[in-house]
Amino acid sequence: MASPPSSLVRQARYRGRRGAIHVAARWIATGPWLLVLALTGGGCSLAYRLDTTLGKRDGADQADSQRSVPPNATAEMPSESDLAMARAAVSEVLSKGASSVPWENPRTGMRGTVTPLASLYSQNGIPCRDFLASFVKSGSESWLQGAACRAKRGTWEVRDLRPWSNS
Template sequence: MIAILIGASVGGCGMNGRDGAFAQMDSSDFTGSIGAVLPAREEGPTDADMALARIAASDVLTKGDKDSSQPWENPTTGARGSVTPLAAAYSNEGRTCRDFLASYVKERTESWMQGAACRTSQGHWEIRSLRPWRKT
């Protein structure tokens, strides 16, 4: 019987004047020995993500549909998005070009990229630019 009483009094799970049967902390229990956990910094698209977005842009521009989008996904990074052509084609330095928007979604991060592509002499779409979208 004595062993049971000793265990209950020094076992560390005693009440110590606090209500409840569970261990609890208040501000006086904080030691500062463990640093604050900061949220992971969200990284932008990887080179592989950008390559897949470029392929999707080329595909959707090749289709030529006015109101279409082309999805893309990188299972390795978990990133995904879609590419949507904007407005009509225009001429630039004698080549047919189009602007487009590409979405980028990864976990809880969403952003947009703007791009421009021009048709080559072989009829393929060459992505001339793809960068973060800035409202004008």
């Protein structure tokens, strides 16, 4: 059998390492740009989270926000078992140095979060910290503000707890 003419047969060209070096050079050239893009995009996202976390919102944002429910300062105090769960969450959030800790009482259906408000301060030589606790049940939400101080055993004890007033 005769072979086809050489003009019809295409020979595969050996490219060797030259192509691999070209691809590597392209990645090296675009790598820094990808890093810059990732850092600037991440920075914008972080700044947004910090602004909303720290409460830097303008009036229009606050008016449009449907997520926040105004606290009910006239609500009655939660039950003692709910307060015990919230106190345990206060001790946990302050011991761990966390930004917020959720809590839940399965017996009553009450749940919420505890969030430290300010940095440590000293009261008669004892370290203390203010906090805000939310109480949510059946769509109704109330808030309590309080202060906890570090006990001799290293645990945190709630010293003050009252309905939160937005003043």
